[in-house]
Amino acid sequence: MSDRLSPCEPDSAGRPMDSPLHFSPDAPAGPLLGGGADREGGLDQRRRAGTGPSEADSDGSATARAALLGEEAGGEAGGHLRGDPPAQLSAVDLKKNYQKGPVVIPVLRGVSLSVREGEMLAIVGKSGSGKSTLLHLLATLDVPDAGEIYFDGQRVDHLAGLERDALRNGYLGMIFQFYHLLPELTTLENVLMPLMIGENVWGYVRRRRQLRQTAAGLLEMVGLGHRLRHRPRELSGGEMQRAAIARALVGNPRILLADEPTGNLDFASGREILELLHRLNAERKLTIVMVTHDPSIAEQADRTIRLVEGQLEPGAGPARL
Amino acid sequence: MYKLLLSWRYLRTRYIALASIVSVTLGVATMIVVNSVMHGFTTEMRNRIHGILSDVVFESRTIDGFRDAEWHMDRISQIAGNEIAAMTPTVVVPAMLNFQVGEQWITKPVQLIGIDPETQGQVSDFGHYLQHPVNRRQLSFELRERGYDTYDHQAGPNSRPRKQMAFAGMGYRRRMAESRRFLAAMTASPGQNLPPQPGAGEDASIPPADPFAGVNLADPFSHKEAEDGAAADSGYEQHTGLVMGIALGSFPQQIGKKKDGTPEYEDVFLVLPGDDVKLTFPTAGMPPQAVSGVFTIVDFYESKMSEYDSSFVFMPIRKLQQMRGMIDPTTQVAMVNSIQIKLKPGVDGSALRDRLQAEFHPELYVVSTWQDKQSALLAAVQMETAILNILLFLIIAVAGFGILAIFFMIVVEKTRDIGILKSLGASGWGVMGIFLSYGLALGLLGSGVGMGLGLWLVAKINWIADVLGRITGRPVFDPEIYYFYKIPAIVDPFTVTWIVCGAVAIAVLASVLPAIRAARMHPVEALRYE
Numbered sequence: 101m102s103d104r105l106s107p108c109e110p111d112s113a114g115r116p117m118d119s120p121l122h123f124s125p126d127a128p129a130g131p132l133l134g135g136g137a138d139r140e141g142g143l144d145q146r147r148r149a150g151t152g153p154s155e156a157d158s159d160g161s162a163t164a165r166a167a168l169l170g171e172e173a174g175g176e177a178g179g180h181l182r183g184d185p186p187a188q189l190s191a192v193d194l195k196k197n198y199q200k201g202p203v204v205i206p207v208l209r210g211v212s213l214s215v216r217e218g219e220m221l222a223i224v225g226k227s228g229s230g231k232s233t234l235l236h237l238l239a240t241l242d243v244p245d246a247g248e249i250y251f252d253g254q255r256v257d258h259l260a261g262l263e264r265d266a267l268r269n270g271y272l273g274m275i276f277q278f279y280h281l282l283p284e285l286t287t288l289e290n291v292l293m294p295l296m297i298g299e300n301v302w303g304y305v306r307r308r309r310q311l312r313q314t315a316a317g318l319l320e321m322v323g324l325g326h327r328l329r330h331r332p333r334e335l336s337g338g339e340m341q342r343a344a345i346a347r348a349l350v351g352n353p354r355i356l357l358a359d360e361p362t363g364n365l366d367f368a369s370g371r372e373i374l375e376l377l378h379r380l381n382a383e384r385k386l387t388i389v390m391v392t393h394d395p396s397i398a399e400q401a402d403r404t405i406r407l408v409e410g411q412l413e414p415g416a417g418p419a420r421l
Numbered sequence: 422m423y424k425l426l427l428s429w430r431y432l433r434t435r436y437i438a439l440a441s442i443v444s445v446t447l448g449v450a451t452m453i454v455v456n457s458v459m460h461g462f463t464t465e466m467r468n469r470i471h472g473i474l475s476d477v478v479f480e481s482r483t484i485d486g487f488r489d490a491e492w493h494m495d496r497i498s499q500i501a502g503n504e505i506a507a508m509t510p511t512v513v514v515p516a517m518l519n520f521q522v523g524e525q526w527i528t529k530p531v532q533l534i535g536i537d538p539e540t541q542g543q544v545s546d547f548g549h550y551l552q553h554p555v556n557r558r559q560l561s562f563e564l565r566e567r568g569y570d571t572y573d574h575q576a577g578p579n580s581r582p583r584k585q586m587a588f589a590g591m592g593y594r595r596r597m598a599e600s601r602r603f604l605a606a607m608t609a610s611p612g613q614n615l616p617p618q619p620g621a622g623e624d625a626s627i628p629p630a631d632p633f634a635g636v637n638l639a640d641p642f643s644h645k646e647a648e649d650g651a652a653a654d655s656g657y658e659q660h661t662g663l664v665m666g667i668a669l670g671s672f673p674q675q676i677g678k679k680k681d682g683t684p685e686y687e688d689v690f691l692v693l694p695g696d697d698v699k700l701t702f703p704t705a706g707m708p709p710q711a712v713s714g715v716f717t718i719v720d721f722y723e724s725k726m727s728e729y730d731s732s733f734v735f736m737p738i739r740k741l742q743q744m745r746g747m748i749d750p751t752t753q754v755a756m757v758n759s760i761q762i763k764l765k766p767g768v769d770g771s772a773l774r775d776r777l778q779a780e781f782h783p784e785l786y787v788v789s790t791w792q793d794k795q796s797a798l799l800a801a802v803q804m805e806t807a808i809l810n811i812l813l814f815l816i817i818a819v820a821g822f823g824i825l826a827i828f829f830m831i832v833v834e835k836t837r838d839i840g841i842l843k844s845l846g847a848s849g850w851g852v853m854g855i856f857l858s859y860g861l862a863l864g865l866l867g868s869g870v871g872m873g874l875g876l877w878l879v880a881k882i883n884w885i886a887d888v889l890g891r892i893t894g895r896p897v898f899d900p901e902i903y904y905f906y907k908i909p910a911i912v913d914p915f916t917v918t919w920i921v922c923g924a925v926a927i928a929v930l931a932s933v934l935p936a937i938r939a940a941r942m943h944p945v946e947a948l949r950y951e
Contacts, residue, residue, distance in 0.1 A: 239844065269846020280840075280948065284434055293423055297847045301422045347845070
């Protein structure tokens with residue numbers, strides 16, 4: 101674990117230390133590693149590929165944070181939650197309400213969880229239990245009404261919009277039940293999209309060839325090497341989901357967040373997708389947080405937590421390791 | 422990068438948005454056509470006015486004018502000699518023109534201008550507007566034997582025919598005198614109401630479709646002879662020559678229809694070069710007395726500015742000064758009431774005007790440039806152009822609201838895509854950028870096509886006017902009204918640039934609100950949108 105990404109512990113009152121980790125909107129998306137590449141290597145590579153300002157930024161913030169963390173950060177790794185394997189993503193007492201007219205509907209009523217690096221966590225629950233909302237909060241797509249979210253020890257839920265955008269672009273990958281590919285673009289362009297978002301025009305034009313190779317390589321890996329120029333509507337559901345996975349991976353994320361990835365697929369395609377996810381988890385040590393309502397899928401995960409009416413079900417196993 | 426890629430893809434897949442910019446296209450095309458035609462008209466008109474008038478006119482406030490043109494011209498030369506190319510003195514008086522057609526006398530108020538035939542051509546394009554090729558090179562107030570143009574030389578051989586002009590000249594004048602004398606002999610004998618038999622020989626050479634020419638040629642009523650027979654030797658010799666505005670003695674007459682249904686005209690002349698007219702004008706001094714004289718038309722003046730063509734009559738300045746009593750009998754120094762000044766190229770007329778006006782007392786002298794002389798007309802055309810531009814630009818602005826509405830629709834339709842992009846890390850600014858660059862692309866496309874269409878229409882404007890005229894059976898551009906034979910259109914690159922930039926700006930502005938809406942969309946709600 102690099103010290104740059106070492107977590108900082110929330111204090112006893114639940115107030116976190118201010119986040120020094122700066123998710124610069126300009127942070128470049130890194131080139132893809134070969135299968136099973138070391139996570140740290142990937143990050144280093146990403147940082148090496150960085151352009152001037154963002155590199156200086158991350159270095160500067162690393163120094164600043166080291167000073168902030170003092171002795172605790174001086175060690176090889178910062179503090180771990182409960183001292184055990186490093187928690188890569190954690191949530192503390194998340195609450196989220198939705199307003200429907202005059203009625204306030206509580207969706208999450210205080211959910212705490214922690215995900216270790218390289219873990220495959222399944223979140224199960226009936227529809228309406230708040231599992232998708234939880235995933236959206238973890239993905240910083242939405243802001244909790246109360247509670248905190250930490251990514252690599254840095255609090256991320258209160259980051260400014262552009263920093264959250266950069267975090268999503270550079271560190272998180274998402275896949276959805278309905279694949280959510282852009283219909284106007286070819287498969288390859290869809291996969292390239294996170295890289296295009298991360299790069300400015302000149303950066304993209306300059307590294308075009310390399311980025312396209314990266315995306316094509318990923319599509320090859322998910323078995324869509326022959327579908328690069330097809331539009332999403334010409335693909336089957338399983339193919340679309342595989343393209344979506346390639347898109348989620350192209351930015352070389354630390355965590356893959358999957359929202360019912362097999363929910364819209366037939367059994368065979370769903371199994372293929374799950375196998376792919378397992379392979380990624382095993383070979384690349386990719387952390388996967390997966391929301392599903394299917395217990396048989398949840399069983400295959402390292403760990404399962406169950407949401408019932410916006411709260412973790414006590415019997416479903418420890419929320420934190 | 423993704424902004425450009427997506428806006429490019431949207432441009433190629435959303436045909437409804439293309440429909441929304443059709444109005445921009447049409448607006449831009451119309452503006453270019455209107456501006457080019459108006460610019461063409463203005464330029465043509467200015468050229469004409471400038472060709473007719475000299476650059477700067479130095480005038481007296483009275484019609485009796487000032488003494489000694491030479492002294493004034495020397496004085497002007499002292500002030501601005503190196504900026505002046507030529508000068509010529511003129512006398513301008515209101516006058517009454519009378520000429521006889523059949524039994525009736527036609528009277529017209531005219532502007533009588535005494536000019537120096539030697540120098541008049543140096544200060545304006547005067548010669549260019551005459552009907553005899555030799556006169557165009559150097560005007561003479563001597564009647565030419567024959568050889569007047571039988572068509573409008575400025576419009577080319579395909580313009581309205583002027584068959585009668587073939588007879589004009591000294592030969593015509595002699596034949597007329599012959600026939601009058603013959604008729605006088607006939608009327609002396611019994612049978613006064615006989616048809617004009619002796620004129621038959623000449624009638625044969627006259628187009629039968631033209632009643633006036635026949636009447637004119639066979640004019641049996643020799644009042645002229647009675648009044649001034651002695652002076653002009655029964656019409657064989659010419660009186661003092663004059664050049665008459667062509668519209669004073671002619672009119673276009675429909676002679677049928679062309680194959681395509683548009684009416685066909687020819688010019689009919691009530692008088693021809695060789696005929697005599699009477700002029701009555703005031704003498705100098707107080708109170709003015711009316712003085713009149715008989716003159717012979719030696720040429721027609723056709724500037725295509727109907728105001729001038731129907732009011733100008735030119736005669737030799739010396740004769741006019743004599744008849745008006747403007748020459749001092751003892752010193753032989755004559756009076757003039759205006760001096761026409763031609764400037765060297767590139768000289769600022771207004772500045773020269775101001776300098777001259779400062780030297781010459783404004784209560785006695787008026788100095789004006791040719792633009793001042795026609796400022797009302799030029800300003801009116803300018804005003805017309807400005808108002809048309811405002812109206813047409815409003816059309817494009819209305820098109821902007823169409824773009825706004827359609828963009829809102831597209832943003833709603835693309836809600837989920839916006840959610841996807843945000844989940845992939847696109848910022849609000851980035852999403853806004855997609856729709857702004859989409860608006861820019863639409864604007865560029867719309868106004869680009871509009872510019873192409875507009876320029877094509879301008880290039881083909883006369884052909885299009887012809888086709889429209891044929892379809893509707895009514896000429897769109899009637900040269901009878903405008904005195905231009907073609908629609909003059911001049912494309913001003915500067916104006917075209919402004920129009921295109923304005924239209925693009927409107928398209929971008931119209932996409933701002935939908936783009937902001939897209940940028941503010943909540944990613945989770947956008948992702949849930951079905």
